[in-house]
Amino acid sequence: MAFSFYSVGPGARGKVAGPPKAPTRILVADDSGSVREQLRFLLESNPDWEVCGEAANGREAVEKVRQLQPDLVVLDFSMPYMNGLQAAAGIAAECPQVPMLLFSMFLSRQLVQEARKLGFRGAIAKADVSRDLLVGVATLLKHQEFFPSKFLPS
Numbered sequence: 001m002a003f004s005f006y007s008v009g010p011g012a013r014g015k016v017a018g019p020p021k022a023p024t025r026i027l028v029a030d031d032s033g034s035v036r037e038q039l040r041f042l043l044e045s046n047p048d049w050e051v052c053g054e055a056a057n058g059r060e061a062v063e064k065v066r067q068l069q070p071d072l073v074v075l076d077f078s079m080p081y082m083n084g085l086q087a088a089a090g091i092a093a094e095c096p097q098v099p100m101l102l103f104s105m106f107l108s109r110q111l112v113q114e115a116r117k118l119g120f121r122g123a124i125a126k127a128d129v130s131r132d133l134l135v136g137v138a139t140l141l142k143h144q145e146f147f148p149s150k151f152l153p154s
Contacts, residue, residue: 021048023047023048023049023050024048024049024050024071024072024141025050025052025068025069025070025071025072026043026049026050026051026052026070026071026072026073026074026137027051027052027053027054027055027061027064027065027068027070027072027073027074028040028043028051028053028054028055028073028074029054029055029056029057029058029060029061029064029073029074029075029076029079029084029087030055030056030074030076030079030103031056031057031076031078031079031080032076033056035076035126036054036056038129039051039074039103039129039133040054042129042130042133042134043074043133043134043137045134046134046137046138049137052068052070053067053068053070056079056080057079057080057081057082058075058079058080058081058082058083058084058086058087058090059081059082059087060081061073061075061079061082061087061091062082062087062090062091062094065091065094065095065098066094066095069095069098070098071098071099071141072098072099072100072101072137072140072141073091073098073099073100073101074100074101074103074133074137075087075088075091075100075101075102075103075120076103076104077102077103077104077105077106077111078104078105078106084102084103084104085114085115085118088100088102088115088118088119088120089118089119091119092118092119096119099121099122099140099141099143100119100120100121100122101120101121101122101123101124101136101137101140101146102115102120102122102123102124103123103124103126103129103133104123104124104125104126105125105126105127107123107124107125107148107151108151109150109151111123111151112147112148112151112152113151116147121140121144121145121146122136122139122140122145122146122147123146123147123148123151124136124146124148125148132146
């Protein structure tokens with residue numbers, strides 16, 4: 001005998017309830033603990049996302065990607081031991097399918113061009129984090145790019 005499970009919530013009559021969807025796992029790398037805390041707060045405001053790990057430097061970010069296998073990585077540009085671009089090269093070599101979002105105080109046309117060459121699929125300025133972070137992450141998760149248009153070639 002086979003059973004079907006139906007959701008009994010309002011407006012859900014007759015819809016089959018499948019297994020709960022696993023949250024999107026995001027790794028955050030920034031040398032500032034308070035910035036990582038702010039990013040975690042913003043990212044986890046989306047109930048479908050969770051910060052699965054944090055890294056305080058580029059070397060640690062590469063190692064945590066290996067260990068945790070996140071769905072997306074937010075990387076600060078300016079970190080000790082290995083900057084965000086160097087970390088991205090290591091991550092892209094081992095896990096090319098993982099989208100990376102560059103997070104920097106120093107966005108410029110040159111930095112964005114270099115980031116794109118290294119596999120970043122998006123970039124946001126720290127000054128614009130409250131406006132752009134959630135949109136940028138959602139865009140990357142849809143397999144699209146998210147770069148400020150003023151830094152892209154015309």
